[in-house]
Amino acid sequence: MKAEKDPGWAQTEPQIPLYEIYQALRRAFGHQHWWPAETAEEVIVGAVLAQNVAWENASRAIRALKEKQLLSLAALHETDATVIAPLIRPSRFYNQKAQRLKNLSDLLMDRFQGSLEAMLAADLSLLRKELMNLSGFGNETVDSILLYAAQKPVFVIDAYTRRIFSRLALIPPDWSYRACQQYFMDRLPADLDLYQDFHAQIVCLGSRICKKKNPLCSYCPLIRWCKKK
DNA sequence: ACCCAGGGCGTTG
């Protein structure tokens, strides 16, 4: 048993199997069918625009791009950042995000001959490395692209995941992104639909708690379910 | 007038 390797922490382990938590959430909220986008390109652009902003505002920015026929990496590549920025204003940090979209379109052109299919079909670790090299693309944004655009079973960790699962005492609050991701992937089968919907369920739950006023209780079916075990 | 949202980066000590 390797449990005795981790000091202190191991004693509070194992509690609720992750898959049962997923099922409880899914029973409560239903299958979410994420990511809310029509095309892979829309997923990718959305992943950038959704950084640290309410989805509703990111969605407005996407609509604005769509209306100007700019919701494609090829079109964005031909458009100046000073033109893109005002369109995506509702998504917050719009100057940075305009540049980030340019960075991504440059990668697509320079390394994948402008073929999105080629990029998304690339070797997983290569693609991850290429995306992570882009300024403005960190762990969560890249993994969201891998999971929802490239359809790779990569588990996404976001702020909600950390908050919820550390409050459930399943992971320490200060674990690195990679450590958290490893925790989930070690305990769940590498199933695309499971990874996609589990993350969606977490966001669904997280977006209706996590305020100071709602300290992860009351209308949280997951916690009720956990407590009666 | 607050608070915060599906991050990421650069700069400090």
Next chain:
DNA sequence: CAACGCCATGGG
């Protein structure tokens, strides 16, 4: 390497 400031909108 942790902690923090920065980016800089819109809804509750």
